[in-house]
Amino acid sequence: MTKIVIIGGSFGGLTAAFELRRQLGRRAEITVVSETEVFAFAPSFPWVALGSRLPEDISIGLDRLLTRKGINFLHAAVQRIDPAKQQVDAGDRLLGYDYLVVATGAHLDFAAIPGLGPEKGYTHSIMTLEHAVATNKAWQQYLEKGGPVVIGSTQGVSCFGPAYEFIFGAEHALWKLGLRDKASLTFVTSEPYVSHFGLGGFRQAGRVLEDEFAEKDIRVFTNAVVEEVQPDRVILGDGTELPFKFSLFVPPFRGVDAVINSGLGNPKGFAVVDDYYRHKSYPNIYVTGVAVAVAPKEATPVPTGVPKTGFMTEHMSKAVAHNITAEILGREAQALPVGKLDVTCIADLGEKAAFMTAKPALPPREKTYLKKSRWAHRLKVLFERYFLFKLKRGMMNLP
Ligand SMILES: Cc1cc2nc3c(=O)[nH]c(=O)nc-3n(C[C@H](O)[C@H](O)[C@H](O)COP(=O)(O)OP(=O)(O)OC[C@H]3O[C@@H](n4cnc5c(N)ncnc54)[C@H](O)[C@@H]3O)c2cc1C
Known part of the structure; x- marks a missing residue:
């Protein structure tokens, strides 16, 4: 059996x-190895941090989820991949494979900037469920005293949405609690302009979000390099000092150690793939999601990366499943170049949200749509419930 x-x-x-199981039935033995025991719905992490969701509202144990579908689950951290022997070293287990799918996301490189991050530094994070939970505690403590808030995305980030969502969510929460006059809010980003998103901009999103920042009285620094974070201030590359009582930053991304140590990554540790999501050097290794290397369309003055959103990741994974199935069953593979991936995203802005879609995600584009409204916020909430409802039934094949 494969x-x-x-x-x-x-x-x-x-x-x-799930797609491989659906398409191949019992023709393949499928094993998922993950160093986390639960799936957690990342788009809701800002809500966990601000206290409107509990971790259990948005997370599901992987073991039950997978084994019910006849998929093996191994809770372990992969140390190395040996493409020559077709083996994965998962600590005390060696797993042989005919096909390998690498879906390891990114390493959050807090160590790249002195004083950054929740473990060894002074800034909070919403990039993992554990971070979001810890941030909620710190946010509750902050609310007792108030003071300046500095939120942002550092150089080398390739996921800009969370910082926008957190600052607008925090502003809305402060306003609802009657504490807005106790906090000055500052947004810092490595993007050359508001709403560049690592995608070269997005229709009228720049104007929409700049208006939103102005209406909400939030100071913005673009093209910013975070040089260092001290216990009470963020220091930017141009010497600007931003004092804070609460700060949260998205860190630079790089590939995970298992990919880098196995020689499968580019200099940043992401894997270069062909149009079928096959690793450029090892055709029986497929790569999907954030682990895939995507070259920016344009160089920005401060380095930024191209986002690989949940929506884009699902489409890559469906292509991976289709193409592995095609190889096994002798069918035709389908190309889906990363440059042709579409994106749909709802960026929460507190009581409203911006619904955005672009075909393809990277310019030049055939079609874009953007709408800021209350219904978009409600849609984001409904989408969360719909996604988790479907996932619990072993389905991730969204539109
Ligand atoms: C706060 C936040 C908000 C977001 N909001 C949105 C949104 O609104 N819409 C949207 O489309 N996208 C959103 N995203 C992006 C979306 O979450 C990512 O696109 C998606 O998580 C990428 O999935 P992935 O499987 O590639 O990587 P990840 O989700 O990072 O998963 C990587 C997996 O690999 C495992 N792993 C890593 N290394 C190893 C190893 N060595 N051994 C074993 N397992 C390993 C991890 O445990 C994890 O299970 C958001 C992201 C964040 C952080």
Whole structure:
């Protein structure tokens, strides 16, 4: 029987696992290896941090989810991949494979900037469920005293949405609690302009979000390099000092150690793939989601990366599943170049949200749509429930 090993138990890994099971039935033995035991719905992390969701509202244990579908689950951190022997070293287990799917996301490189991050630094984070939970505690403590808030995305980020969502959510929460006059809010981003998003901009999003920042009285620094964070201030590359009582930053991204140490990554640790999501050097290794290297369309003055959203990740994983199935069953593979991936995203702005869609995500584009409204916020809430409802039933094949 064909052996398929999938590393990663999130959007990329689960979509690939369910789709492969659906398309191949019992023709393949599928094993998912993940260092996290639960799937957590990342788009809701800002809400966890601000206290409107509990971790259990948005997370599901992987073991039950997968084994019910006849997919093996191994809770372990992969140390190395040996493409020559077709083996994965998962600590005390060696797993052989015919096909490997790498869906390992990114390493959050807090160590790249002195004083950055929740573990060894002074800034909070919403990039993992654990971070979001810890941030909620710090946010509750902050609310007792108030003071300046500095939120942002550092150089080398390729996921800009969370910082926008957190600052607008925080502003709305402060306003609802009657504490807005106790806080000055500052937004810092490595993007050359508001709403560049690592995608070269997005229709009228710049104007919409600039208006939103102005209406909400939030100071903005673009093209910013975070040089250092001290216990009470962020220091930018041009020497600007931003004092804070609460600060949260999205860190630079790089590929995970398992990919880098196995020689499968580019200099930043992301894997270069062909139009079928096959690794450029090892055609039986497929890569999906954030782990894929995507070259920016344009160089920005301060380095930024191209986002690989949940929506894009699902589409990559479906292509991966289709193409592995095609190889096994002798059917035709389908190309889906990363440059042709579409994106749909709802950026929450507190009581409203911006609904955005672009075909393709990277310019030049055939079609774009953007609407800021209350219904978009409600849609984001409904989407969360719909996604988790479907996932609990082993389905991730969204539109
Ligand atoms: C706060 C936040 C908000 C977001 N909001 C949105 C949104 O509104 N819409 C949207 O489309 N996208 C959103 N995203 C982006 C979306 O979450 C990502 O696109 C998606 O998570 C990428 O999935 P992935 O499977 O590639 O990687 P990840 O979700 O990062 O998953 C990586 C998986 O690999 C596992 N792993 C890593 N290394 C190893 C190893 N060595 N051994 C074993 N397992 C390993 C991890 O445990 C994890 O299970 C958001 C992201 C964040 C952080």
